[in-house]
Amino acid sequence: MRYAVVIEKAGGNYSAYVPDLPGCVATGSTLDAVEENIRDAIRFHIEGLIEDSLPVPPPAARAEYVEA
Secondary structure (H helix, E strand, O other), rough: OOOOOOEEEOEEEEEEEEEOOOOOOOEOOOHHHHHHHHHHHHHHHHHHHHHHHOOOOOOOOOOOOOOO
């Protein structure tokens, strides 16, 4: 599955979250690190949902850049 991920600059590092998976977050000191960490977090989050017999939300969020 392919989930939308929001990555933000947060002080001296980066943070990321997945809108379709509440509570699925990660941080990293670089963009590469946060991308790797959020991939791991998504896998771990989905595994936890499955182990707890909870539904895995399908990807639904979209991300777009908008000119202002």
